[in-house]
Amino acid sequence: MDLRKVIALGLTLLLLVGGGWWVWQTQRRARATEYALEASYQRAFFDLMKNMENLNSLLGKSLASGSSGQRIMFLTSVWHEAENARSNLGNMPIGMVNMMRSQQYLAQLGDYCYILAEKQARGLEIKAEEWQQLAQLHEQTREIHTGLREIMSGIEEDGFQWRSFASLSRNKKLTPRAQSIADGFSKLDEKLRDQAPTLTYDGPFSDHIEEQEPRGLTGERISESEAREIALDFLDLEEEAGYKIGEIGKTRGRIPAYSIAIDREGEDKGQIAIDVSQQGGHVVWMLNSRIPREDNISFTEAVTRAEDFLAKRGLAKMVPTGTIKESSRLTVSFASQEDGIIIYPDLVKVTVALDDGEIIAYDAMGFLMAHHRRDLPEPELTPEEAEKKVSRQMEVQRTRLAVIPMSNLEEKLCYEVRGKVNGDTYLVYINAVTGDEEKILQLVETEAGTRAM
Amino acid sequence: MVEQKPRGSKGDHRLRLGLAAALVVVVLAVGVYTHLKEGPYGNGKTETAYAPQAGEPNYDDIWLLARMVASEARGEPYEGQVAVAAVIVNRVRNPRFPGTVAGVLFEPWAFEPVLNGTFWSAPVTEEHVRAAEQALNGWDPSYGSLFFWNPGTASSPWIWTRRIIASIGEHVFGL
Numbered sequence: 001m002d003l004r005k006v007i008a009l010g011l012t013l014l015l016l017v018g019g020g021w022w023v024w025q026t027q028r029r030a031r032a033t034e035y036a037l038e039a040s041y042q043r044a045f046f047d048l049m050k051n052m053e054n055l056n057s058l059l060g061k062s063l064a065s066g067s068s069g070q071r072i073m074f075l076t077s078v079w080h081e082a083e084n085a086r087s088n089l090g091n092m093p094i095g096m097v098n099m100m101r102s103q104q105y106l107a108q109l110g111d112y113c114y115i116l117a118e119k120q121a122r123g124l125e126i127k128a129e130e131w132q133q134l135a136q137l138h139e140q141t142r143e144i145h146t147g148l149r150e151i152m153s154g155i156e157e158d159g160f161q162w163r164s165f166a167s168l169s170r171n172k173k174l175t176p177r178a179q180s181i182a183d184g185f186s187k188l189d190e191k192l193r194d195q196a197p198t199l200t201y202d203g204p205f206s207d208h209i210e211e212q213e214p215r216g217l218t219g220e221r222i223s224e225s226e227a228r229e230i231a232l233d234f235l236d237l238e239e240e241a242g243y244k245i246g247e248i249g250k251t252r253g254r255i256p257a258y259s260i261a262i263d264r265e266g267e268d269k270g271q272i273a274i275d276v277s278q279q280g281g282h283v284v285w286m287l288n289s290r291i292p293r294e295d296n297i298s299f300t301e302a303v304t305r306a307e308d309f310l311a312k313r314g315l316a317k318m319v320p321t322g323t324i325k326e327s328s329r330l331t332v333s334f335a336s337q338e339d340g341i342i343i344y345p346d347l348v349k350v351t352v353a354l355d356d357g358e359i360i361a362y363d364a365m366g367f368l369m370a371h372h373r374r375d376l377p378e379p380e381l382t383p384e385e386a387e388k389k390v391s392r393q394m395e396v397q398r399t400r401l402a403v404i405p406m407s408n409l410e411e412k413l414c415y416e417v418r419g420k421v422n423g424d425t426y427l428v429y430i431n432a433v434t435g436d437e438e439k440i441l442q443l444v445e446t447e448a449g450t451r452a453m
Numbered sequence: 454m455v456e457q458k459p460r461g462s463k464g465d466h467r468l469r470l471g472l473a474a475a476l477v478v479v480v481l482a483v484g485v486y487t488h489l490k491e492g493p494y495g496n497g498k499t500e501t502a503y504a505p506q507a508g509e510p511n512y513d514d515i516w517l518l519a520r521m522v523a524s525e526a527r528g529e530p531y532e533g534q535v536a537v538a539a540v541i542v543n544r545v546r547n548p549r550f551p552g553t554v555a556g557v558l559f560e561p562w563a564f565e566p567v568l569n570g571t572f573w574s575a576p577v578t579e580e581h582v583r584a585a586e587q588a589l590n591g592w593d594p595s596y597g598s599l600f601f602w603n604p605g606t607a608s609s610p611w612i613w614t615r616r617i618i619a620s621i622g623e624h625v626f627g628l
Contacts, residue, residue, distance in 0.1 A: 004466060011473045018477065083552070090551035093561040097611055100549040107548030165561075205548040251619040253596025259619070261530065273532035275594070285592055289531030291579050326586045327579070349591060363592050 034163055041162035044091035049152060051085035052145040055109070059138040062113070063131070068120050075117035082110030093165040098186040101193045102144070104205075109137055111203035122436070133197070140196055144188060151184040204407040212409060214255050216346075216371030219280025224248050227258035227276040234283050234313065235272060237262070251275065255368055257284050270360070282368055283313075288360040292328040292353035299323075299330065305357045306332040306350040318348060323449045328354040330449075336367070338374065342402040345370035345411055376403065376413055379432035386415035386430040389437065394419040394426070404429055404439060412438055427452065511589060514554045518542075518585035521558060524566035524575040525601075526584075526624070533621040534581060536595040538588030540626065543597055550599070595619055598626035 055078060062074040086106040089099055116126060116134070154160065154177070164178045174182060198207045222230070228248065237243060242265040249259040257275040264270065270290025277284055297305075303320055310318050318334035319342060325331075329351050336346035347366030350359055381389075383399045390396065396419040403411050414429040425443040430436070441452040518538045526537040544550035544557045551557050559567060566572035595601070601624045602612050615627035 008473065011477050015473075015477045087551060087556060090556050090560050095562050096550070096560055103550060104548040107552075111548075204546075210547075249620060251596055252616075253598075253618040255596065259621075261532075271531065273530065273594070285594065287532045287535060287587070287592065287594070289580065291583060324590065327583070329583070331590050347591075351587070351590075361587060361592065363590075365593060366591065 038161055038163050040091065041093055044088045045152075045155070045162070048085055048088040048092070049145075049148055051081050051088060052141065052148055054081045055085065055141050056138070056145055059113075059134070059141055063135060063138060072117045072120050075113040075120070078113040079110040079117070082106045082113070086110070092185075093162055094182055094185045095165075098182065098189055101189045101196070102185075105140070105144070105192050105196055107205045108199045108203075108207075109141065111205040112137065112199060112201055115201055115203045133199070136197060140192070143191070147184070147188045147191070151181055151188075154181055154184065202406075202408040202410070206408060209409060212254070212369065214369045216368040217255065217277060217279045217282065219282075221279055222276075222281040224258055226281060227278075228260060230276050230281045230283065231260045231262075231274045234274065234286070235262070250278070255284055255365070277368065282364065283362065284365055284368060286359075286362040288358070290353065290358075290360055292355040292358075292360070294355040295328050296355050297352075297357050299325075302330045302352040302354060302357065303332055306330075306334075306352050306359065309350060309359045309362075310334060310348065315348060322452065324451070325354075325448050329360065330354055331361070336371065338376070340401070341376065341413070342400065342416070343374070344402060345405040370405070370411075374403070374411070377433050379413065379415075381415065381430070381432055381435055383415060385435070386432065387417055389430045389435055390417050390419065390428045391421065393421045394428070395421075397425075401432060402429070406438070414438055514589060515582065515585050517554050517558055518588065519577050519582045520572055520575070521564070521566070522581040522584045523577040524571045525564065526581075526622075527575060529622040529624065531580060531584065532594045533624055534584035535587050535592050536598070536619070536621055536626055537601055537624070538585045539593040539595050540598050540601050542588050543593070543595070543599055547599060594621060595626040597628065599628055601626045 058074050058078045058081060062071055062078065065071045065074060083106075086103055089103060089106065092099070112133070116130060119126060157177075160177050160181070164175055165182070173179075200206050200208050228245065244263040244265075246261040246263065251257045251259055256278045258278060260274050260276065262272040262274070264272065270288045272286065272288045274286040275284040276282070303323065307318070307320065310316070315334075315336075317337050319337050320332050321335045321342065321344070322333040323330055331349055331351045334348045334350070336343045345366065347370070349361075349363045349366075351361035352358070353360045379401065387396050387399055394417075396417055398418045400416050401413065402416040403413055404416075405411055412429075413432045415432050417428045417430060419426060419428070425445075427441040427443065428437060429439040429441075431438050444451045444453055518541060521541060522534045522538050526534040529537070541554060541557055545552060545554055551560055558564060558572075562568065564572070566575065596618050598618050600612065600615050603623050604625055605623070607613075617625050617627045619626045
């Protein structure tokens with residue numbers, strides 16, 4: 001045979017072998033990935049089944065137990081188990097639209113039981129309606145468990161794999177088996193939408209939280225051109241030439257506002273976006289896109305600049321309560337003050353650029369949602385009495401009165417006792433009327449500043 | 454053997470052989486490269502403007518949110534970037550969605566960039582990091598929105614059943 005033919009044959013063989021090896025490698029890798037994915041989906045599903053089983057029995061036991069100590073344990077376990085169930089459900093490949101109500105149900109179930117446990121731990125009586133609510137939640141949980149079991153019997157039949165849901169992401173058709181399982185989940189969700197009760201209680205996931213209305217929106221409706229004037233005034237832009245104002249938009253959220261975008265010419269100037277509330281013309285937030293890159297002014301100077309900025313805009317009574325430094329920016333939180341009492345819910349935040357002290361962000365959403373005329377109760381405790389309520393290990397540094405927001409948006413008048421335990425600093429909130437310990441925050445010193453956790 | 458066609462010149466043969474050899478080399482190179490390359494998203498070396506200090510709280514949330522902003526809101530106005538990050542923060546606090554930033558971002562089929570890998574490869578700039586930090590500090594130009602979509606490209610009819618709250622750049626934000 002001709003040498004050339006040998007070489008050609010050799011090359012062809014090499015090509016086939018090489019190509020074949022490559023295809024085989026790719027296939028092997030793809031299969032391994034698919035199996036790993038399938039395993040994580042299966043784990044999430046079977047763990048979810050186990051969570052539901054445990055929830056069922058824990059809820060039953062909470063209702064059956066006659067000892068408040070035992071009941072506290074069962075109720076807090078419900079919270080823990082419900083949170084796990086939520087996380088496992090969140091890992092299922094069924095698409096968030098098909099499980100939003102189920103997620104909410106589990107979150108509220110856990111939250112509700114946690115609040116009941118807290119009540120028991122404080123020695124408060126669980127009311128008849130609350131027992132009834134708990135029994136109803138038990139019934140509902142049992143139904144979800146049954147529904148999931150039905151879905152499971154479909155899964156155990158041959159050949160179903162969760163990863164066949166991958167086509168959901170592209171709005172393609174599912175296989176009939178996968179479709180029936182997806183339908184199973186969305187039916188469960190629908191059923192909850194129709195049957196599960198509205199839950200209003202003292203926790204962060206209670207239904208009343210989302211229906212919160214702003215309390216600080218005072219004044220008349222303003223026009224677009226008034227909003228424009230307020231924005232320019234707020235930014236001290238009257239005399240400055242060389243800026244352009246884009247079309248003014250409208251938002252339709254909890255605080256309906258006019259959105260104004262301001263284009264400033266020149267390098268390093270940044271664009272400014274500012275929202276002015278349609279009712280009363282309050283500036284809701286402001287963002288300047290500039291990124292400062294040097295630290296030229298001191299921490300104290302930056303805080304003073306922020307205070308001056310607020311004072312010039314009619315917020316003179318605000319006191320700085322915390323700072324966070326991120327790159328060359330310092331964000332300062334402020335609370336309002338009434339008769340020497342710090343009002344934490346009236347929250348305003350200001351970001352100062354540390355290169356030239358310009359205010360590059362402002363946020364008054366918290367203030368506008370919470371601020372109102374408050375009829376604060378008279379404290380029943382003296383500061384000394386409050387200090388006696390904190391842990392004996394604590395070395396008290398300072399005590400002052402403060403109004404704090406609870407997770408259910410309720411406000412409480414407390415003594416804020418700042419002190420040290422084993423070198424760590426804490427803020428302990430003692431209810432000024434009842435003497436109950438309402439909340440503890442740990443102050444963590446970081447390079448970015450002090451964070452309350 | 455009867456020669457049917459006149460053979461080409463020697464140079465022609467060399468060219469053909471050379472081409473065949475080149476093809477082999479290319480195929481092998483592609484195979485070896487695919488084999489050596491780790492994972493489907495490149496070698497994991499992506500440009501990032503964020504170097505967190507050790508022990509800084511929240512840093513993993515900032516890192517994840519900045520990636521989300523980089524892959525979902527690149528080229529959007531700054532307030533639009535903050536709004537995208539704020540939607541994630543709003544979801545974390547909402548009972549209908551998982552309770553952590555990672556849980557929300559990696560919920561199956563929730564976000565396109567996570568599905569197609571751009572979440573890991575989009576270059577993160579200082580602006581994206583600042584947007585993430587601002588949203589974590591409470592700024593929310595979306596007014597509590599739980600969804601955002603691009604009206605020009607959104608393919609799911611379900612998304613249009615949402616109540617629109619704000620419109621910033623190419624995105625609309627809704628509940």
